[in-house]
Amino acid sequence: MTHSHVTTTINGDTVDYLCDAEETLLDVLRDRLGMTGAKEGCGTGDCGACTVEMDGRIVCSCLVLGAEADGRSIRTIEGMAKGEELHPLQRHFLEGAALQCGICTPGILVAARALLEKNPNPSETEIRYWLAGNLCRCTGYDKIIRAVQNAAAEMRGESNAA
Amino acid sequence: MPLDHNPDKKDFKVVGHVKTRPDGVDKVTGRAKFGADMFAPGMLHAKILRSPHAHARIKSIDTSKAEALPGVKAVVTAADFPDNPDLLANEELVNIRYNVMARGKVLYDGHAVAAVAAVNPRVARQALKLIEVDYEVLPHVVDVELAMAPGAPILHEDLRTNGEGDEPTNVARTIEIGHGDIDAGFKEADFIVERTFTAGAAHQGYIEPHACLANVSGDGSGEIWCCTQGHFMVRDFCAQICGMEVSKLRVTASEIGGGFGGKTTIFIEPVALALSRKTGRPVKLVMTRDEVFRATGPTASSSTHIKMGCTKDGVITAAYAELHYQGGAFPGAPSDMGAMTAFACYQPKAVKALGWDVVTNRPKQAAYRAPGAPMAAFAVESVVSELAAKIGMDPIDFRLKNAATSGSRSSYGPTYSDIGLVETLEAAKAHPNYSIPLGPNQGRGVASGFWFNFGGQTAVSLNVNIDGSVALSVGTPDIGGSRASMCAMAAEELGIPYENVQTIIADTGSLGYNDVTDGSRVTFASGLATIEAARNAKKVLCARAAKIWGIPEDAVKWEDGCAIPAGPNAGEFPPLSIKELAAQAGETGGPIAGHYEISADGAGPSFATHIVDAEVDRETGRITILRYLIVQDAGKAVSPTYVEGQMQGGAVQGIGWALNEEYIYNDKGLLENPGFLDYRIPVASDLPMIDTQIVEVPNPGHPYGVRGVGETSIVPPLGAVANAVAAATGTRPQELPVSPPRLLKLMKDQPLAAE
Amino acid sequence: MRFESPATVAEAVTLLNEATGTVYPMAGGTDLLVRLRSGFVEPDLIVDLKRIDALHMIVQEADGLRVGAAVPSAELNEHADALAGWPGVCEATGLIGSTQVQGRCTMVGNLCNASPAADSVPALVAAGAIARVVGPNGTRDVPVEEIPTAPGRTSLKKGEIIESVLLPTKPAHSGEAYLRFIPRTEMDIAVVGVGISLTLDDSGICTDARVGLGAVAATVLLVEDAAKALIGTKVDDAALDALAAACSAAASPINDKRGTIEFRVEIAGTLARRAAKIALARAQQN
Incomplete structure (x- = not known):
């Protein structure tokens, strides 16, 4: 066949x-x-x-x-979104300017969700290595890492997600 | 009409506070449509056959077997792009056509030779293998110095330097800029440093490969959907190359997955158009990553000789540069930009910079973020830091002492208006990062950078909808969130909420011509045109209110989203909001709109100062970036987080160029690393957080003081990283990227040289 | 091209043995699909091994841990016994590609791909791993260093696959480590890779050692001289110098886009020294 x-x-x-x-x-x-x-x-x-x-x-x-x-x-x-309701990662990517052109964004969001489902409180280093296979050429990664950290904090129920 | 410039405007309600972008939700949910995301009924898939040689004569092409393969609908070669008078009158366009499809000779590994349209990509790929090309392989040259040397293989028999002379050459152009007596300047100097630096060719490395969908109708009119930084450019170039009337081609810009200058020209669009015309069906053409590296436009690679002198008090007395840039198979290497930007941060008494634009058997270079500037700045900033070290002065103090200031004459000629270099240097010096203690094998590097910023041709149209919301059409593709900034500036000017403005990138049939998104021009130029379009709409809105109230038009003014009487003499009328005026538009004179067209000037240069701390593994030559600070003048940051993003992204691209990114050719002139595996752009785990500080010295050329911010940030990192490595190791990198094998060798050859 | 996903090893062997043309078994597919897409290979048949339950097992046997051919690297790195007993093999396998690739790639696939720069192979060589080969003529056990014969070539015969790899149980006071050099922190192919396994006696003298060296020759090397430099020593500085020298001497690399000959020769020694220190520390704790 x-x-x-x-x-x-x-x-x-x-x-x-x-x-x-x-x-x-x-x-x-x-x-x-x-x-x-x-x-x-x-x-x-x-x-x-x-x-x-x-x-x-x-x-x-x-x-x-x-x-x-x-x-x-x-x-x-x-x-990833439930109807109109964005996943916290999606929302924090938007609010934190963690995307510029947006071409890498879907892949990074899917990868980041898998990380947070496995490890709700990853360190910066853990996030960086988990996402090392997701290239982003626009952002220099800074705002991506922060958005993941902020989404993780919110998902853990911590009020201060700054 | 003179622009109402008010760069000192401070009371912004929307500008400076932008939160989410209009295209954001679609981009985090996967709904946004990029170049390869469009489909058409009956669509064919195209693939391009590319040269396996660096330089060869095409003796024959036999496409018959490919055409006979079931599922193949058409094959095109150079013969399908015949001469036409408009084309032949434009040398640049003739070269673009040659770059799009080789004619007579292939000029680089990856040069397009033929293309196939078939029912699916698998059949198209199979068909490529059935095309028989008979090549006569010719000697090749990929190195800039070798290409300039006597007896070098010649790419174009008809090329003459600056169009003069009798002998064929690979030097397409030379340029000289400068002022003052350079010899006298060096005589005045107490210290002189003279070094030669090389930088490899980098690729923009956008994650989205070039993609387009072309559809030519039976009546000869056509449409293209593509990812580009300038769809008007795509329309004009494609129409002329394919012999179409410009009005018969409509181009829509898709969402664009990164460009950084690399999508400011065309590669595949005319090919898809020709295949669609031949088959009468929509044709989709998407590059593979391998094709992107081999056959789009990386940067020039460069060899730069710098000589600078200063007094023992730290005054730069003379600055001299020779810049050899190879820009691939066709003229256009930005040695002119390199020459002009090289010393733009400083005020040497005497300055001279010479540039050479050289062709080689590599893909034609395209713009990359501040094209031509980073490699020049690498060389100059290295020497500036070395001079500072020689006289025992702090590198920031040394730069401050020589910094270009508002009203000073730039090294490239014009006098600066208000600029912010000094402010970036002072902020950098005061930043905590500058005083963090360093450990063993760690070094701190400083570098400054400059970029002109551009304005250019811009057209904007703003329409007030029936409910008082606003539809804004701009013609500059949004490569980093510019739609949000346009919404903000229109809302600011109209006095309405940000959410009430929607900005789209209109297709070429809907709006006047716009130059490509380049030169950090969009927030400046499209922003300026947006503000003026909004002002024109406000005039219409005020006129409608005047009509309703029965008072003269000049008796009405606009405030906080409403028309109000201009003064007590105008009469007593309750404010008319944009919503109320919009609802009555049909009765008061028809649709309410404002538009604006301009060839924008006064972009206002942007300066930045970067500080990087790096650690060197002395046993392996590996460099780790420990921390990184960017201080940049944004004039007025319309969307501060996006400005930070531009700064961070540019800096990290520069870090990549400094550490690992380069085009690697083998002895046959074939590209060895056409993929993300071995063309090593930084990954998330390579980097620390990138610290930023925005400085705002308003640009007098923009109503709100805005300056472009997209490009300057890639200018300092090469020099900053090199300076940090020099500080950490005591040896100065003169060849970028300073990859581990290079640095290890350097440390062995020059162990702890004094600096 | 045909794609088959048999449910048993016997079916897979039959398919591979009886097929004509170009045939590839596929485990994680992270190398094969790259080559397929780029047109380097044009298989007539791909036999997917991932639907074979037996190949998904990680089983403790009397003489070691048996890892099935279809066990993805991510799974191996979540296996407590594997991590505890073979940290070098686990870290080497865990370095292959990205997180995404880790969910697919396998140690056996890495071995059979026969790249001289394969990350897991120097560690497997150092660990003395034994490949179990199944084919039309039955089953045989082969030391892993005998599997690759040249870049992209293996000693496997038509119809044969590697069903599993046995990681032999180590004596007390043993430790292993793998280090590689890459220009970035992730996503690169090893410029040099070194796997070291060593065993100490009660007084801390090294009684046994194996050193696997990658990316410095046409195949991954088992460097006997490097092992000899450690055996009989306390793995002190002098022994480490001798180890480094032996590794550099054994290296016969090429100049390519990833590194120069000069660089690779030197880094082989540098990494060997560093890996030996980690292996030593682990041995001292075991």
């Missing part, structure tokens, strides 16, 4: 698709499912702009074949 029929879960919804064997999960998300939140910055796993979560671990969707997603559970940027 050169085409695979895949049934997977994306942001909680069951999704079926056909894909060519060499298509990546990123190709499938963008070109077949119209989910363009994940971006292709390099296609080689070096930039992190295509980051999604698969079965609880973040991955570069450019380094996953579409066919591999069968039976998995995928979370993407499109599922």
